[in-house]
Amino acid sequence: MRGMLSRQPEKAVRRLLLRAVVLFALLLASDVILVAWLFFHDFDQRAVRSKMIEAIEAARAMAGEISAELAPGGAIDHLRVIEKRAVLGRVIDRYTARLRVVDFVEVLTPDGRLLFRKSRRREAVANTGQAFGGAAPPSPDAPPAPAIPRVPGRTFALRGVTRDQVVEVPLAAQTGAVRVGLDPNALQAEFERQRRSLVLQLLFGGAVSLLLLAVAFLYVLRMVHRVRRLEAEAQRADQLAALGTLASGLAHEIRNPLNAMNINLQLLEEGLAEGVVDDESLSLLRSSRAEVQRLERLVKDFLAFARPASLQREEMEVEEIVRDVVAFLRPQFASCGVELDFEQEEGTPPVRIDSGQIRQALVNILQNALEVSSKGKRVLVRTGPTERGEARIEVIDEGPGIPPEKRERIFEIFYSEKPAGSGLGLPIARRAVDAHGGRIELESAPGGGSLFRIVLPPAVAGEPGEVDAGAVPAWRETS
Ligand SMILES: Nc1ncnc2c1ncn2[C@@H]1O[C@H](COP(=O)(O)OP(=O)(O)O)[C@@H](O)[C@H]1O
Ligand SMILES: [Mg+2]
CATH class of the missing domain: 3.30.450 (Beta-Lactamase)
Structure with a gap:
């Protein structure tokens, strides 16, 4: 696939070079003609x-x-x-x-x-x-x-x-x-001789120039090939480096629960060897299961980040999704003593989105909001239009806020400040919103908390509603 992709521009480069050569040849020809004219006109x-x-x-x-x-x-x-x-x-x-x-x-x-x-x-x-x-x-x-x-x-x-x-x-x-x-005849013969030798010199000069042009063309072509190869190599190195970062992040995330489980199992083993099975053994088993679940979630989230499904867009109102998500999460917020409210401004344009992916993005942001909200605080979800006529979903919390220097870092994969955090929530949210041609903005909320804003472009009338493969990078499509 990548090979095919890189062959396309190579063809274009060759066409461009060929055009340049033809242009140069024409210039050369007119140059020779001009010189010939200057030589021969009087x-x-x-x-x-x-x-x-x-x-x-x-x-x-x-x-x-x-x-x-x-x-x-x-x-x-x-x-x-x-x-x-x-x-x-x-x-x-x-x-x-x-x-x-x-x-x-x-x-x-x-x-x-x-x-x-x-x-x-x-x-x-x-x-x-x-x-x-x-x-x-x-x-x-x-x-x-x-x-x-x-x-x-x-x-x-x-x-x-x-x-x-x-x-x-x-x-x-x-x-x-x-x-x-x-003698007019001798003069004529002399001129003919001179003219012939001039023509020969001009032809020779032209031929040498053409030859040089051809050599230059081949040389440039070779350079282009070499640059392309170096570029491809650099790109591969970049990809490998990114893969290395991802892999080490993932390994780090997996090692923690594995370590915890290892210790638990060791203690259980010792207990069993001594024939003691008590409440402690049971709690060791339970915490191991919790770690396994965490691992499972991690793997699921990681896959969601690394290989998002292609977009299944349909036209809808963002309020629909927000209402659903709020209803779904409210019990969890309530159990933590956090209030979850939804406000709806007039004039939000309809959007064409993959509801599952936007829902996931909103859930991830709300999950973070809940995690920074202590008992008695409030989280507000607000929808409305932007000044440019896009749809916006805002999540406002009363947590500690995010200092400006961290506002980019928190979107990096595996960046987390929580002991059991995966650091995948915001990267997944950003990737989903980006795939829709939208963006996530981050501000300080007036009360000192944070304001996350999902901005989505409005639906354009007449667009097809099916799979939108173009929004997903081609190399991720092979699932
Ligand atoms: N509403 C918020 N208020 C303060 N910090 C936040 C908020 N949302 C996210 N963060 C910070 O961004 C980090 C990354 O978030 P996320 O990608 O969801 O990973 P995780 O939640 O697993 O840590 C969090 O660990 C936290 O430090
Ligand atoms: Mg999170």
Whole structure:
């Protein structure tokens, strides 16, 4: 039974954890998507820009070297260009070997005419037709190179990859310019490569995160299992401790009458051995029987406490029960010289109760009241409604009262201040009233005695009247 009970919440915990994992997975997925978007949404532009910056740096460095080779005197000497072709080619090769996306490198005059051009695609020095092919210096009326806006180092378009990915930096002392053109196809291929590796990195990161999530899930699940096991163990230990307390209390209660009976029987045995059977023997027997009866009552009460029957509720007036109990106990009170009165206020709501159990609770409280009342005192039972519309039964005695610090203890099982008390009367009463959703309150009575108040919830119209198993703890039902 307990196993079944604890399996239920375990399922719930697993469901809860699963929901958490799904939520985390969704968060992770959106995180990856967000990161991917941040990476890729203007990836092309950023990539072009970074390639352009690389190209500008390379062009600046080349311009420095080219200026040193071609125009040591401040002006470009065309003959020198022809002479230095091979050197220029090597300078350019050195830079373009590192910059894989370069399409061509050109050297221009200040007015934009082409002096020298090296293109990767043709893999050879291309001297722009006649200008270099015929080793002739370019004539002043040679067609100008395509017009490039002259903003040194900043002449690039940034909208993706286009035909004119070109940077231009001036040579020293305004003797011309170096122009580097990037190859759109090479750029595209380079971006594709970068993009692929980024996607792979993202996928890898996502997969690792998912794996970590799964590991965390398994770990938490294990922790939950462990906590549950520890809880179950602690609960079992608690139950065993409670059982131990109960058992030692019961053993203590049983030992007293057994001791008394043992002594009685021993004395009887001695008397019988000597052949003496007198009045004393008879009284020994009688007191032994009384002890046996006490034991029987103890066992009965203990069982009533430990294993109360399930509630058989029916709707009734509390006055009915009180009148019955008062009539039943009055002779006993009278024999002790104690008056037992019943007062009834108007407006007590009907209740739905197990009359046997509430009767037992009331009897136990009245029994205590009688036990603290000396001859000539009075015990009053009073019924009426509470301010909240519940039914109340009050038992007021003129005894010594109960100091506040003891008001909880007296409801503990086996707590008794009487020589022959079982300490079960009030625990049984409280358990019965609790099972009805009610409570027992305790106050000092005005005259110095005690006031015990049983409060019961009012009957609700339309409730079923049969066995109410829900009011009794499940593990006590097996009888
Ligand atoms: N009306 C009362 N006035 C004073 N003390 C009381 C009263 N009712 C109960 N008690 C105290 O509470 C203790 C526990 O009561 P109970 O559970 O009925 O066990 P028992 O009657 O066997 O001692 C009593 O021993 C007594 O000390
Ligand atoms: Mg009692």
